[in-house]
Amino acid sequence: MAVKVWGALYPDADGNVDGLLVASGLMESGPVGFRTEPPPPVAIGKFTLVNLYDGPDRIYPRVGQIVQGQLCDLIGRNLDASWWQLACAGDVRGWIDARLVTVDGDIYGVRVASAQPVDPTGTPAPLPPTPTAPPLTPTPTPGQSNVWQAAYFNNGQLAGAPVWSTALANLDLDWGVESPSISVADNNFSARFERRLDFSPAGYYRFTVRADDGVRVWLDNEPLVDEWHGSSNQSYIVGRTLSGLHDLRIEYYEASGLAHIRFDFEYVGLSPEWNAEYFTGTDLRGSPVLIQGEPRGVLPLDYNWGYGGPAVGSSVGTDFWSARWVGRFRFAGGDYYFRVVADDGVRLYLNDLLVIDSWRDGYKELSNRVIGIGAGEHTIRVEYYERTGLASLRFWWYLDSASQDVQ
Template identity: 40%
Template sequence: MDVMSESSGRSKSSLIGLLLLGGVALVAMFLILLQSRGEETAVTPTTAVSGGALPTAIPIMSTVADRPTTSPQNTATPSPPTAVTCQYDASLVADVTVPDDTIMQPGQPFVKTWRVRNTGNCDWAEGTAVVFETGDQMEGPDAVPVSVITPGETVDISIPMTAPLEGGTYSGVWKLRMANGALLDRLLVVRILVPIPTDTAVPPTMTPVPTGTPPIPTVTAVPATPVPPPIVVTGWLGEYFNNTSLNGPSVLVRDDPEINFNWGVGTPSNQVQPDNFSVRWTRSIPFSAGTYTFRVDSDDGVRFWLDGQLIIDEWHIGAGQYEATLTLLDGSHDLRVEYFDGSGLASIRVWWQIASSSTPVPPNVAEADWLGQYYTNPDLLGSPQLIRRDPIIHFDWGTGAPAAGMPSNNFSVLWTRNVQFTQGNYIFTVTVDDGMRLYIDDQLIIDEWQDGSRRTVETRYWLSAGVHSVRVEYYERLANATIQVSWRQ
């Protein structure tokens, strides 16, 4: 009895345990089912459809948050290609037609042609043109298109014009305008001379006479307008304008022996106003082959051309000293100087010196004579009027001239010579009236470059054995002229 009760008790306990485990499992399954149903309800909305149709699930659309994210990759950014910066430039090769100072009759049509080279690093694109800048347009167009050319190529640019009806000197300036609108500094200049018309015939006038007598024509004498004599130019042709831009006909044309003026607050002439005037000087000068330094001292603006090439460009208000060094071939070269004065002081001086000759005397060859170069100004400027060989420098010209064709005052002389010396100390003696300088191997050993009466100066100088170059520079201002040079050991 007890055993059966104990077994029965055990069976009941086991059954209760199984029931409890099954209940827990059912509860767990129910909870899982509820969670699954809840999630489906939350993420799967339904739409009620009329007519008893079953609800249709709306598909879930992926959003940015739903998409898988990836880490950005480090990729190299390609470098942009290097841009080429265009530098536009031009040079004048030649005046193909109508060179400067060509004489044109009043109203005569003509075509000016320049040959220009593209010296920049980019093509001249379509739309490039030559445009009028300043001066006398002479009925020329405002702009002329230019052909497309590559760097290094040349192009001929032609502009039709018509000479003015009034006599005078006329000049116009054009510039190159690139397709992007940029204006180049290169100036294209045309300058012509229109002769002043001569006297025109005066028609006869009829004098009334009594009725019945045939009218007798009588000629009333009209004095002819005096024609100024032609200007004989032996130096610079100077054209003076009463404006600062060289525009219109000149008010004065004259022969200027040299460009060496200090007008101060005055005027070059009664025809020229004291301020806001300009001058153009032109001249052709023969040069021997060599390297030359051209110098300008100006107040105010100045421009200097050599064979059509602008070598000094200082076209602005203010005083200054400027220079340019060029190598020239043997022969004649065209010079043009343009100058303007704004207000206040006015001055302009132009000169040049040879830096080296292409055919120098060998430095180790002694010369028996001096090479004398005689100038018609006191500053050794320009080309010499006379070149000759002088055996010695021992001159006492008094109040006379050193040679035919030379002035008796305001002249200068440059003597050069290679001399053989033995080693030792030398005493160099000069007698001078007015100024002189003595150089040995380009070393200045006596400097008496000043006005003054006759005087004698000595200096000691040691020389090594061999050939040495000796240079003497001399000028005469007024009255007596004397120069003597000697040396002794």
């Protein structure tokens, strides 16, 4: 039986390395003349659109793109295998950052390739055409309400004429460290996404947008989110009672580094979970300057206002304000832990019982346990104030499973 041996040479007791091979594996070979070669490895795009370059670095010209799920043959690598050279459909060839694709197959035999391959005549190979993304079904046309109309700008202010326009079925884009298109810069670009939506059935809808970096959301020209600043994977949640057709506009900009944006909406019901009242001043006095329903987020209350304010375009402001949230929630019978993370002051009531009381400035993490909450609906009231600086509020509860009532 023929065997293949691989391992490492180690010195013997006299310091010699000749002939002393420590085997780390044995592999049975097939019959001579009948060896089966493994299929070549392929790279699979991980993101919506990813650029290909003429060499293993972003300093080289862009020569094309691949789309999410597209398969390309992996034909070369640089010395440290941090960049792959790909051959894709349509004679598209180029280099891609190894972090932006998934590799399927054995990469052991992938050769180290030169940075700028040439054709057999010795003349530089022509730039390949940019691949076309798979068409949406049905193919989008301008003005349809079931697609987003997207326009991209090579600046962070949506200024001038767009350098690239397209249509999107969903607004869920993750470019990584790449750009949306060969026409758009990797950094310092902006985009506008517009769509008309039919909000049926009538009721309360929750909007969630997550972005890196800045984002603004408009509903019929009313600003819902205004976070035009650098950020890292920040989420913003707002809600409105709606029915029928409404126009949505989302504006986005990328400063540097990673780039992505995702927008979702969902029907909550006829009314949101929380009734929120906002006051000028830090003591909840006087009449509220803003009253609105608000949905729960990932947590029952989950707000990170930073140096901003809670309501774009209102008189609440960014400092020296207070708020009250009241909602009714269904509980299973048992003991519960209540937790609050806040900056600045916060109070929590369960059925008018004061559970947490920290009405003072500064960041705080608090918890309390309430024993023997009965099964059914209970009223929760959260009071909060912001004086100056950073502002945030997170509140949630969970059941002590050991105490749960047996049904």
